Amino acid sequence: MPPTKPTLTDVARLAGVSEITVSRVVRGKGPIAEETRRRVRGAIEALGYVPNRAAGTLASSASLFIGVILPSMHNIVFPEVLRGIYEGLAGSPYQPLLGVSEYDREKEQEILSSLLAWQPMAIITAGSDHTDVTRRLLRESGVRVVELMDTEGDPVDLVVGFSHRQAGYDSGRHLIAKGYRRIGYVGHDWVADRRARLRYEGLVAALAEEGLSLAAEVHVDGPSSVTGGAEMLPRLLAAADIDAAVFVNDDMAVGGYFHCLAAGIAVKEELALFGFNGLDIGQAIPMPLSTVRSNRFEIGRIAAGRIIAEPRRPAETEVVNTGYEIIEGATA
Amino acid sequence: MPPTKPTLTDVARLAGVSEITVSRVVRGKGPIAEETRRRVRGAIEALGYVPNRAAGTLASSASLFIGVILPSMHNIVFPEVLRGIYEGLAGSPYQPLLGVSEYDREKEQEILSSLLAWQPMAIITAGSDHTDVTRRLLRESGVRVVELMDTEGDPVDLVVGFSHRQAGYDSGRHLIAKGYRRIGYVGHDWVADRRARLRYEGLVAALAEEGLSLAAEVHVDGPSSVTGGAEMLPRLLAAADIDAAVFVNDDMAVGGYFHCLAAGIAVKEELALFGFNGLDIGQAIPMPLSTVRSNRFEIGRIAAGRIIAEPRRPAETEVVNTGYEIIEGATA
DNA sequence: GAAAAATATGTTAGCGCTGTCATTCGACCT
């Protein structure tokens, strides 16, 4: 192991060229004679030179970071968004820098501050429900800002997602069209999860149009989970005589399905189940879950792709609607 | 928006102190008079100063990054490891820098190179199955290196995990103890997933000790999934008359369970099912899955905690065994 | 009450790289 890490200067000396030439070879920028390039490559190899991006970032005042703030890693939804982001960034020199806010706006703000210290060239954040400070920081950062998932709210720059309220509304329409009238809701602790609340509001609005309202609703404490769904459904059934249960998401809905299985409840005939997200697991159960596909991977991929395509923040804000799709399934 | 971003110098000027004093206030280092601190804080606030970590990293030649390389974001396993890492890092100034290798050793090597360019103070990587170059880079980086998940192989520095071979072996012992003798295996494409292969080998070894061998085995193409398990189990059953099926992981095993449900196969009496990982979903199905709990969250948390506790690479390598636990369940 | 120790602040010199502006040199014109 060399006593001290080799720098550009060392490489330049060994290759018999100036530092800037090495820099150009490393970054593949500017015209370099083939012969020179080879010599420099050789020297890099020989020394085991690793460029120092901190120095590069400082000198060019342009990092290759894209700050990413996601609310949770507790289920597969946001890892899928993240996968989409990585996919969209593949082949580019950009590197995501991830923070997880745990659905906490204050924490999001802290994370944003610390991400901004790395001079990211863009920020991707899930949702548009920020503190005032967060919103100001995003605006003033001057870099591209992509708000993911939901299209409601006042965009800072680019928004990629769809209307959760509309998705909730359409879920309600779907159930009504299928003839269900006594509808219950199983939610989770949503003070933080604004998108869940929007879907809920959309659902309620759809029911109201038909002169209906929710027959009952129950909420688990804490985050959603399969177990949570299995535990809450019996409580919902105890609270009211319903013919359909809408779950905040597929995790919970699958749990509900399991409860039906165990309790001998005939799904669909006796009780319809409806989820949200279109997770793999929901489609893998014996009766594919009726739910809404939310194209999470695509949302991440598009966000990343748009940043690469247009690295400077444009004057106009824009909304990219990735849509959603009711999955008919077999449970509603 | 100010024409140019404020720097330390601007803050120092406004507060009427030297730059280093501001630097100390920002980093909370060294003795600062309360009055000075307040003035500096005020100036920072007034200017909306955001420190430039690239400059800080360069000047101190110590970044606050921890490079993390995980093989996949396709199921919840590695997001859980990542959660553990974030948890272990909470309250520290360190920031994970994530790369996803897709179980590709070459890609891991590329990711490592690019992560090293950020002068991380540590590298966390899942597994010990690296290319020679990767191994050399890890060694020569001089920073702390934590290899996660599996304890087999030749450690670079610290290893946190357990023996997958042993876990496979114990799974086999468990099934044998329960009286199963005609055992089949449902795997996935494991050229890349070395840990899956180790478990498989352990399982085969346990059977061999009893003079048994696998009655049959099938493998899905591509990554494991619930759907994959549901599709492959019937093929396994067609290939041999078995009384127990071991799945490469819980995703696949849950799929197998769903197949049994749909095909009217009495789980356990007619056919035992055994998984690996101890995922939430496996424990949420009507018959909790018999499987192995792998403490993924803990693995990540401990890795991060150890790095913070001892940021310099010690002379000796070390292995932290996080153990595993057979979950009795109801399916085997 | 002088020395020693602790506290609070400043000065200086880079960290390793890249942007900008030259400079060199041959090819290609007219």
Add this chain to the structure above:
DNA sequence: AGGTCGAATGACAGCGCTAACATATTTTTC
């Protein structure tokens, strides 16, 4: 021959910060 152009390379300054050392000021110690 003189001029123009593009390709290839270099000199130099500086990005924004912090380590290391230096200096002032106060407090403690015996």
